[in-house]
Amino acid sequence: MYNNLGAQPGVPRPPTNPQPNPFGNSFYGAGSGLIRGGLGAYGEKILGSSSEYVQSNISRYFSDPQYYFQVNDQYVRNKLKVVLLPFLHRGHWTRITEPVGGRLSYKPPIYDINAPDLYIPFMAFGTYVVLAGLSLGLQGKFSPEALNWLFVKGLFGWFLQVSLLKVTLLSLGSGEAPLLDMLAYAGYAFTGMCLAVLGKMIWRYSYYFLMPWTCLCMGVFLVKTMKRVLFAEC
Template sequence: MYNNYGNPPGMQMPPIGQMPPATGQMPSANPQPGQFGNPFYGASSGLIKTGLGAYGEKFLGSSSEFMQSNINRYFSNPQYYFHVNDQYVRNKLKVILFPFLHRGHWTRISEPVGGRLSYKPPIYDINAPDLYIPFMAFGSFIILAGFTLGFMGKFTPEAINLQFSRGLIGWALQIVILKGLLYSMGGGEVPLLDLVAYGGYLFAGLSLAVVSRLLWAYSYYVMMPWMSLCMGVFLVRTMKRVLFTEMRSSERHSTRQHYFLLFLAIAQFPLFFWLGNIGA
């Protein structure tokens, strides 16, 4: 009898390495080489990997150059706008608050850099836009608005938040007006941070008007129109410089351009009075 868990009595199984082949199956004399044993497979795989790697590097390089060119085109270098000193800040505030007294030119100073013209930073050019004055003026305006609300007995966190939001909206409106003016006049692509700087200069005049209101309430009705007029003159002369630089000389004195610049100057009055109406 057979043992269910072993071999028949008296019979020994050969070792595993000496097992005969099954009936009807003959050992293959020439085994088929696998894909990893084929030398052509390794060569073709290497070529494919090299080609894909080169294509990927080329694609990423072109994408990086495209993004970098668009960033420089629309946003420029943020560090450029903070390269200022005390002398520049004083002189720039004089130009913004009293543009009628500016006897110099309004053209920016350029210099060749890397085979193309580039503008000098604000520390070397009084006509260059900066972001230091707009941000400092915006912060000063919010602080002065808080003092004004305190003197009026209306100081609350909600009132400060409302004034902060109103200031940001006014800043954005100024940028939209400047961008629309340049677009309608066919001006070239001006870096966005340039427009942010030009639009933020209005808070310098607003801060001065609010200070005069704190000192004497009735002076507000004199300082606010004056600051609106000064900002209008400053922006008109600045935008004329931008348009003259980027447009042909035959189009510089068109009637349409004068109307748009006049609209830019007039728009400063309602914008100033809306932002300066603190506590309303």
């Protein structure tokens, strides 16, 4: 009511815009900057350490998938000889290292016959499914359901082998081998299975000779490899 009448004579009018406090603003700016800087540095430290932890664990257990596909024809031939005929491998079983970024790293399979790869296991697995389906067709037992069942059984067997290798390393006091290494070592078993199924298609009774032989060779190959992992790379 009185605001609309203007200023009354003899009565001082209160200021409409109070003067700012320079000391309060300076202290407030300094405090807020300190809080923002401290929280930012603390958050960056936490996020940085978490990122390093995640990256170190990913590199430890999964490695780089592209590393396992750096192969050529010569490597594939030599690797098949080592897997199927490990008794004839006269060289060492230790992987070759090279300095990369200030630390030692393993050379890719194309430069090291002892390096694990995923090209041969995946190709061997696909070949095994095709040969097994063809064998069923020659016996008059082929069906899409039977082929799907072969595929599922193959994957399940592969998973069991990886789990068995991992548990074996853990029981022996070493579980630091990357998961893709275990996947590669377990997948080499399909090369022997392909040979056994192919022999069965050519001569029925050859399967009973080839399967024990390939199992023996695969066992020797895995023993040599796991021995290297335990005593040379841990």
